[in-house]
Amino acid sequence: MPSAETDRRIADARAAFGAGRLGDAERLAGSVLAEDAETLDAIEIMALARRSGGDEQGAEMWLRRAIAVAPERRWPYDDLAELLFEAGRLSEAETVCRAALTADRDNANAAMMLGNLLSEREELVEGAALLRHAIAVAGEHPQLLANLGRNLHRQGALDAAEPLLRKAVAAMPDTLPPIAWLAELLEQTRRYDEATAMLDRAERLAKAQGSDVTLQRATLLSRTVDWRAGLALLDAERDLSGAALLQRGRLRDRASRFDEAWVDFTAGKAALAARSGRHYDRAGVARLVAEQRALFSDASLEPASLRGDVPQPIFMLGFPRSGTTLTEQVLASHSRIRAGGELPFVAELGALVERGISSATELRDHYLARAAAFGLIDRDAAFFTDKMPLNELYLPLLRLVFPAAPLVVVKRHPLDVMVSAMSHDFTHGFDCGYRLEDAATHFAAMDPLTAEWLTRYNVHTVRYESFVAAQQAETDALMAHIGLAAEPAQLAFHESRRFAPTPSYAQVQEPLNDRSIGRWQNYAEQLAPARAILAEAIARGGYVA
Template sequence: MDHPACDCGSGLSAARCCAYVPEAEGTRPPDDPALAGEAQAAAQALRGGDRAGAERMSLAVLERTPHQPEALAVLAEIRLGQGGNAAAAALLERLAAVEPANFWPVNKLALLELGRGNVEAAERHARQGVRLAPANPQAHNLMGMAMTEAHRPALGEYHCRRALELAGRRIPLVLANLATCLKNQGKVEEARALYREADALAPDNRQTLLAWAQLEEADRRLDEADALLDRLERLGPPSPAMLLVRAAILGRRKRADAAVALLDRAERTRPLRPAERLERGRQLDRLGRYDEAWADFEAGKRQMREAAGGGYRREDAAGMAAELRAFFTRERLDLLPRAGLRTDVPQPVFILGFPRSGTTLLEQTLTASPLVAAGDELTLVHEIAAAAPRLLASPWDYPGALTELWMGDRREALDTLRDHYLQRVRQLGVLREGARLFTDKMPLNETHLGLIGLMFPGAPLLHLIRHPLDIMVSAMSNAFTHGAHCGSALETAAEHLVLSAELVAHYRTAMDLNYRTVRYEDMIDDQKATVRGVFDFVGLPFDPAVLNHEANPRYARTASYAQVTEKLYDRSRYRYRHYRRQLEPALPILAPLIERLGYTIDA
């Protein structure tokens, strides 16, 4: 009787593919030597160009022995060549489990997951590749690529440099990836030199030219970016990524109409991708075509949800918030120790706030001072929360793991967590000569405000407040995954904004914090007084030069990079008025918060 084929497209029956449950250790029957011979014949057929024969033989072997490694490798290679990524991933995952010391499947998996945009899985496989082959340049290059996509450029830089060192030669693609890592750390001149070198070694490589054009656009060298895109277009039809850069350049030249026309032309030949829809929506917004802009925002978000297979992880977010509220109470916190102050290293300033609330503007202003280094979106607080059970040797998950601090041999464990954070900051290359402070503006760090207050009890906490409906408009017009993917829809972004605001209110009641709110609207209406107050709060002298934040040469590595290179403007203040009708579904969710924060809703 025929068995149904597996949905992944491997060609195997479901029972011998994704529904297959491996035998327990020690209970698997011995492999049939004849099957090994058939698998070798399949591999030989593939090497000889008989893909159909190789496919037929490998399928026959795997239907009888689903864990035969050579047959798995043959079928995986065939599916990769056919673009059957889901099938290839399933086969490679099983091969990696069968032969855990085999570098080939984890190398292929890392590349595959990078291509699919699954950064978390790509990093897992890339790390395993380095463990298995620490002297292999390809392993380090893949780790560098994964870290680039994971927005951890300092670590990416290390592995790219290690790949070049092990290879003993200048490899153009590795040079280009190293350049991207440097660009994402704000080392623009070094990055530009490496792009030039990569281009000289391998002229007209599309990947290099695109990344170089993206750097020039970000660094405001629009003519140079245009020239690189012109070279790219001479090599073939423009890719979606090229169109995005071209549209961004047109927008920065105040030619939103041309940017919209460019994307309209692309849509006549193929469906626009989510990022293209959001970009067109932003350009339509500049033109005052608000209904069309919102339609693009919603369509882009819908496409993102469909591609990711879901949206807001509501239960996860609510469950974590409930656990944090239950643990961080005044009674319990009074019994917990605090970490001491390190005076030998620069200290953090935590810039808190919902994505798109104005945190990048504040960071760009602070780091215009030579006394403040830019940390950007450091994931360290979230990493420490996840690692707390291991770091504290606790049988409980976070936040319950913090009860170990009551033990006599754990009384100074918060110093360990603090030092772990500061060491990672140093490793990431955040610190600079002469800086007394550095910024950490990871969005929604306020989720772990209790942990921050224990590790850095005196650290300045600057919480950006902005009209919630303006945040919603900006959240809908940009892509972000922070907050359990809350930004995938209007209502869920509103839910998570309320959830995070309530959690902050709880922390402020439960513990003493060095906390100050900064209103986005105040930065626009009275920039000098607001910024002076911020510098007084963090304990640094105020320099009027920081008011010219647009002159800060630092490359802001967030979606706001272009906005913060412009002089202060007020077009984003109360922008929600253009979208009053479209925002209606969020009003019941946000109305109490809007009132509590002192805002109103204009008709």
């Protein structure tokens, strides 16, 4: 039991800390710890004083001691995770949050922080589950509602996200992020007048804080007949972010200012790569491709049987920006097909194989369990889509795990793919999309591998140009491969209420058009380096350049 003298010194130490006398606070707490090294109150004061004094290493040491002394208490985990997060040590912050939740499942702060960490690195379903748990434990705190709303928004679940964001905006009318997020959602659901009004609110707050919403305003205007006003906004800016440069480039392309557009594309990609530290590891990718060839050079696994109690995946293959989002939107407009989007499960299967899992049945059940966690096992559906770009790297494995699953590969002129890749931000393909030469190199590496493996399997090819030219016939052929009759809604895919959470969301909300076909010709000179790298792939696909 603490003595009255110990209690007095702890109280004096807290008073000293509150008055900013950090040295006195440490001296008093240290005198208590000299007598009992496990006095939690004194350890807390030492951690607080060290952190307030800028000694993060010392604060971390004392917080870790607090966890060792009292692993059932919440605050040491919470404070340590926050310290690590603010220091940019995200993986360590995640480890602390997970330990906190192991010790106390109802630690709402740990659930919130871990949910936010996972959401930021695009593990959105797991992040949403943690944010929901935090709300269940702590109640509908506006910031929790905003964070969950943003997570669901990024998943494409706009109907679920909107009421959460509206509640957050009502509760925090002077907080910029949820207002800006709600404005973006309204734009994406084509409610442009409401989006403009909400963005006006966001702009007033942004200006008061010394920031702006210029990029978001230009993006909204780009969806309307006033798109030139959006271009004028960005033309007037001197210091644009990477994302803003890409948006300006797309608008300059629309205005037929092609040379300026390409300058924006390359500068925007360079800025995004520099900010994120992303780069394409050519040698590493080449090794991975060789490993996959060797791993599946023979049928080392017995194929899994069909599980008829659940919907089956439709695996959609193709390079980023080749038309996979369009094809998925057509499929998901069918009443018996659910959109899965870019699911991470196939790469997980590859990792399991590398760790020694030798049962295709076990791999199948892992994939389907993950699909269930993502809410894709819908008893009213026959199929769900998996359109993670470049899943073809694992195609032999997919065929062993799901021998009867439909396979659909989307093809498009490689140079049109390059232009689209350079004008949008994406991280697929091992970060190949930040330099033209890297994107072309990755395309050239994957194309012969895909061609080789596709000869072994029953795969339906959707050629983007053919689909645009003969939508009805191509849709019928696609659905014949799936094994379902085509439905009229698939021809009006652009009217679907479903939101595709990819850079192509705006394009798939428009009626089918041929504006993107042959677009590469506007950039023939700039594409010269890629043309040489892609010569074989262009010829293999039956294209000319």
